[in-house]
Amino acid sequence: MNKPLVNEYGSKEKLIVATAPLCGCFGCHMSLLDIDERILQLVELVEFDRSPITDIKDIGKCDIGLIEGGVANVHNVEDLREFRNNCDILVAVGACAVNGGVPAMRNQFDIKECLEEAYILGIGIENPHVPNDVEIPLLLDKVHPIHEVVRVDYFLPGCPPSADTFWKFLTDLINGNTIDFPYSLIHYD
Amino acid sequence: MNTENTFRLDGKDIPFKKGDTIMDAALRAGEYIPHLCHNPEFKPHGSCRLCVVDVNGRHQASCTLPAEAGMEVDNSSDAIRQRRELLLQMLFVEGNHTCPACEKSGACQLQAVAYYIGMLSPHLTHFFPKRSIDASHPDIVFYHNRCILCGLCVRASEQVDRKSVFAISGRGIDSKLVFNSPDGKLGGSELEFTDKAVEVCPVGAIMPKHLGYETPVGQRLYDTKPISVVGDVAAHSKPEKPFISDKSHE
Ligand code: SF4
Ligand code: SF4
Numbered sequence: 001m002n003k004p005l006v007n008e009y010g011s012k013e014k015l016i017v018a019t020a021p022l023c024g025c026f027g028c029h030m031s032l033l034d035i036d037e038r039i040l041q042l043v044e045l046v047e048f049d050r051s052p053i054t055d056i057k058d059i060g061k062c063d064i065g066l067i068e069g070g071v072a073n074v075h076n077v078e079d080l081r082e083f084r085n086n087c088d089i090l091v092a093v094g095a096c097a098v099n100g101g102v103p104a105m106r107n108q109f110d111i112k113e114c115l116e117e118a119y120i121l122g123i124g125i126e127n128p129h130v131p132n133d134v135e136i137p138l139l140l141d142k143v144h145p146i147h148e149v150v151r152v153d154y155f156l157p158g159c160p161p162s163a164d165t166f167w168k169f170l171t172d173l174i175n176g177n178t179i180d181f182p183y184s185l186i187h188y189d
Numbered sequence: 190m191n192t193e194n195t196f197r198l199d200g201k202d203i204p205f206k207k208g209d210t211i212m213d214a215a216l217r218a219g220e221y222i223p224h225l226c227h228n229p230e231f232k233p234h235g236s237c238r239l240c241v242v243d244v245n246g247r248h249q250a251s252c253t254l255p256a257e258a259g260m261e262v263d264n265s266s267d268a269i270r271q272r273r274e275l276l277l278q279m280l281f282v283e284g285n286h287t288c289p290a291c292e293k294s295g296a297c298q299l300q301a302v303a304y305y306i307g308m309l310s311p312h313l314t315h316f317f318p319k320r321s322i323d324a325s326h327p328d329i330v331f332y333h334n335r336c337i338l339c340g341l342c343v344r345a346s347e348q349v350d351r352k353s354v355f356a357i358s359g360r361g362i363d364s365k366l367v368f369n370s371p372d373g374k375l376g377g378s379e380l381e382f383t384d385k386a387v388e389v390c391p392v393g394a395i396m397p398k399h400l401g402y403e404t405p406v407g408q409r410l411y412d413t414k415p416i417s418v419v420g421d422v423a424a425h426s427k428p429e430k431p432f433i434s435d436k437s438h439e
Pocket of ligand 1: 285286287288291292293294295297298299300335392393394
């Protein structure tokens with residue numbers, strides 16, 4: 001049993017949830033929205049802080065942080081550390097956050113090979129050059145799952161985790177139940 | 190029941206015959222012990238260690254340990270589950286298992302055992318080793334990324350196909366499967382699509398060409414029922430001939 005995040009009198013203010021997309025495809029965020037009308041129940045219990053859903057850019061103190069995507073560039077590292085510093089509970093959501101996922105397939109190649117293939121040698125490229133604007137975050141040499149950068153409290157596998165997985169996880173967590181996924185909710189694809 | 194030829198597995202009496210391992214007797218009695226490198230058709234290999242059980246206070250591989258009367262075998266405690274989870278996590282971080290981009294997903298034994306054990310993350314630091322793909326064979330692609338070195342193809346090729354196409358070479362993280370052919374490529378070997386060696390691979394390492402993603406999500410081998418009910422990959426895989434067969438290498 002975890003400690004319930006809402007006490008029995010319901011007197012705690014709404015739980016604060018933040019979400020971040022790092023190096024992913026936004027599929028996990030779409031899957032969260034796929035809980036459909038249950039979102040109305042969810043907003044009774046939680047309030048969203050920084051998230052692409054609210055478009056709030058700066059994170060405050062949060063109860064739960066949901067991270068989609070792996071760590072592929074220096075911005076991802078900064079965002080992830082900021083989330084860890086501000087969230088009591090940090091959750092790796094989806095294959096990319098859990099093990100690097102499809103973006104980590106580039107780990108088979110050197111960064112130079114990746115950039116050259118994308119911007120110089122690829123088919124149909126005009127004005128071949130590797131972009132070097134200072135605004136563009138520097139790529140890391142490898143894409144990492146988030147637990148290789150910060151401590152992670154919970155993992156939600158799936159590409160993406162289904163809406164039911166999100167729902168089961170969030171309701172169990174909020175109600176202080178042990179997170180115990182049935183067979184149908186554990187998958188890596 | 191005659192206790193002279195039974196042992197206890199999670200409190201149940203399991204009969205055994207002379208020469209049985211714990212795995213043999215358990216499988217015959219319909220008790221599932223998670224495993225990857227074991228296939229009842231072949232001599233035990235004892236390499237994946239996933240069938241670890243606690244026997245009278247010691248951790249042992251049930252596929253190689255001969256059954257003895259009166260043994261107390263623990264196959265289901267949380268300590269054993271955790272040990273198996275760690276072994277699985279080591280297998281996952283040692284390779285490159287991108288399940289969302291793998292044609293075997295949903296019908297893969299490594300994945301199915303991990304689901305059964307309840308593994309939610311690989312937990313450890315990934316090696317991300319650089320591993321190649323060998324697509325030189327007309328009907329088969331070989332993914333070193335996904336090979337767990339269970340040695341089943343080695344045993345099948347040697348003992349059933351009588352070709353000895355595969356062997357395991359190297360040490361530690363550099364261990365890999367090598368192919369018996371003049372140029373070291375799979376295409377130059379005697380491997381044929383209908384070989385037993387192709388059928389027994391529990392993961393997505395030895396894959397048929399031209400057949401990817403045939404089964405819809407939801408209908409794949411382990412989509413709805415766990416491996417303890419469904420059984421091993423090898424028990425279900427009878428490779429069909431691929432649609433196109435370019436015999437140009439012959
Ligand atoms: S072989 Fe199995 S575990 Fe590995 S990537 Fe393919 S489906 Fe996933
Ligand atoms: S190719 Fe398949 S059967 Fe052969 S050792 Fe690797 S995982 Fe085992």
